[in-house]
Amino acid sequence: MTTFDTLDDLQHQLSQCRLCLEAGYRIESQPIFSGSASARLMLIGQAPGASEGDLGYPFGGNAGQRLFRWLSRAGWDEKTFRETCYITAVTKCFPGNNSNGSGDRVPSAAERKLCRPWLDGELTFVQPEVIVLVGRLAIQLYYPTKTKLSDVIGDTTVNENGQVLIPLPHPSGASRWFHEPANVGRLERAIYALKRIKAELNL
Ligand code: SF4
Numbered sequence: 028m029t030t031f032d033t034l035d036d037l038q039h040q041l042s043q044c045r046l047c048l049e050a051g052y053r054i055e056s057q058p059i060f061s062g063s064a065s066a067r068l069m070l071i072g073q074a075p076g077a078s079e080g081d082l083g084y085p086f087g088g089n090a091g092q093r094l095f096r097w098l099s100r101a102g103w104d105e106k107t108f109r110e111t112c113y114i115t116a117v118t119k120c121f122p123g124n125n126s127n128g129s130g131d132r133v134p135s136a137a138e139r140k141l142c143r144p145w146l147d148g149e150l151t152f153v154q155p156e157v158i159v160l161v162g163r164l165a166i167q168l169y170y171p172t173k174t175k176l177s178d179v180i181g182d183t184t185v186n187e188n189g190q191v192l193i194p195l196p197h198p199s200g201a202s203r204w205f206h207e208p209a210n211v212g213r214l215e216r217a218i219y220a221l222k223r224i225k226a227e228l229n230l
Pocket of ligand 1: 047
């Protein structure tokens with residue numbers, strides 16, 4: 028990976044990244060991300076799915092529809108959110124399906140490490156005031172690895188850079204977490220936290 032002077036530079040180089048393939052890992056799409064340096068909120072997902080790989084933009088499939096239903100309850104319509112917020116992921120290429128057919132493959136720690144400098148660069152250039160962490164892998168960027176979703180969903184915190192962190196569960200239909208009765212209130216609190224921060228910061 029070479030260095031970059033601007034977010035445009037970074038995005039240009041990121042869009043051509045093939046580091047995982049070169050290291051022998053499986054990926055099945057181009058890098059997927061969207062947004063500009065003017066974004067005040069960055070949403071970080073885990074990794075794109077097959078739909079995103081086909082469409083070429085983040086959260087375009089069924090999981091995205093659920094995510095945008097949550098965001099709509101916090102006050103964003105999908106078009107405005109996509110136009111004003113930065114959307115990226117821990118790893119930016121679709122990692123393919125699990126060999127046993129049980130959904131998308133989870134990118135390994137080694138793949139996450141390979142992709143991390145891109146995310147660090149995005150964070151440096153965008154400097155978001157709010158970071159929404161969608162799913163366990165994204166939450167682990169800022170919370171200890173063994174943190175349970177039920178310990179953090181519904182709470183907000185401010186990191187050492189003064190950025191507000193709002194964790195969300197992964198909106199995939201395969202996720203059972205947000206269907207469990209004990210977690211419904213946690214998700215409601217997370218949506219309310221988004222709504223409150225949107226109003227407070229006039230996002
Ligand atoms: S997942 Fe990240 S590091 Fe791997 S090829 Fe895609 S952009 Fe590059």
